[in-house]
Amino acid sequence: MHRPVARLLRPLVRLFVRSGITFPVIVDLLRELYVNVAEREFTLPGKEQTDSRVSLLTGIHRKEVRRLRGAGAPVAEVPTGLSRTSAILARWLAAPDYTDAEGNPLPLPRSSEAPGPSFDALVSSVTKDVRPRAVLDEWLDRRIVAIDAENRVSLLEAAFLPRGGDDQQLYYFGRNLHDHIAAAVSNVTAQAPAFLERAVHYDGLSEEVARRLEKRSRALAKTALQNANRDAYVASEREPGGNWRWSFGIYVFSEEVPDEAPGPDAPPTGGEEAP
Template identity: 45%
Template sequence: MQIPTFPPSLLPALQHVMRPIVRLMLRKGVTYNCFADLLKQIFVDVAESEFRLDDKSPTDSRISLLTGVHRKDVRRLRSRAGGEANELPENVSFGAHLVSVWMNNAPFCAKPGKPLPLARLASAGGEGSFDGLVAKVSKDIRARVVLDEWLRLGIVRIDDQDRVHLETMAFIPQRGFDEMAAYFRHNLHDHACAAVHNLTETAEPFFERSVHYDSLSTASVEQLREAVRAEGMQVLIAFNQLAADLENKDIPPPEARQRITIGLYFYTEPNPPAVSKPKTPGSS
């Protein structure tokens, strides 16, 4: 019988972390059997790519020993392994870039972080129009196609003067599940990577901090929510501007390029009062 060697606090932590993921799966119709097969694939992929000895590809037997996945399943899953891309889908990364240019570059903003409403057509606004904005980022995509999609997603609106207004301070689609799922995948993955690194590596830890209270009123929570929305967004905009400036003047060779993610989040839920236990004689 194999005796687990992991820290006893790890499984309860994983159980707690997985609860919202399971909630999402149940709400979207993903069953245990479907996810269990996906989880087998992930165990095999990670063992194969990250747990090599002397940089040699591990055998099916070694992967089976590491993961607990049956050797027959290991062989089957390795034959269809395709790896995982870190990049956001092209339509999402393009949208994020376009919003960043609108937010931080003249003539599309009054100052960094203050996007201007843009004339829809180049015939009315020239290079400072929405047509000009899309052309600055890509000559291969028609501005009308982007505009129609962004109207659908709730990212922009058009006023009665035919000007396009940015309705969000970042590329955060309001109505497109596929686009929101892409950010869910990207952001939660990178946050988890930072946390796992801090738990398992001896190198310098990644910055990962939070503030938490458990006895606030609804009014206080709303005040904090608004503060995070306004001030937190300004912090991210400043980081975005710094990253854009650094990227423009610091061009490393392709093999030395690194990607970064900087995140900020807010969460609240009801906090049931603790059940008071009856005191026993002699307790205080």
């Protein structure tokens, strides 16, 4: 496990160093997480989880285990603004009243005084706690929407791109990576793969080809995500709720690897793989 874990952690360590999160801080966090996971997820049926057992599982001294037990895992709370924004966007991208025949979000008149669906009606259908005008002003400032020549509110590509380093991006950084890693871990530890977790990859490409593939991948991903959101929205509107959650994610990555790249005459290599 050492080599794949080292490769997994390397980008995170790069982020930690860049963000000023020092090694002792990460050690303290890992110590707390080790105790929390062992305490909650490695219990024996019919037996109380003891400090000694947690210490044995984690390698952490019993005094530290006793101090840290019951502290609770870090809670990933959804920022209020993000929860509201996500709900409104999901409806705009999925509800038949707010999309065209091809499933694209319609430009919306600003006021409910106009016939048909409007931006005011969209916001009001999701939340009564914030005025539609306040949402519009916020979204205009964040460049999520724009006002077109016909005075309609149009959704921009930036709606799907939180600002770098803000609370919304950091929330999804933690959530998306957690779910991706959790799916992969489940597949590695299960008798048979439980989740879809696959990637298409090619090495030895030119920069032009890599960037062209990246652009094409973005278009494919956008279509897939919109279709998945539409299906999930319809299902959640029609069927009773429960305690389960579901995520469907896509990632695209490319980089130059001069130290490992094959010679210029070597053919590209690639394929589709899953752990």
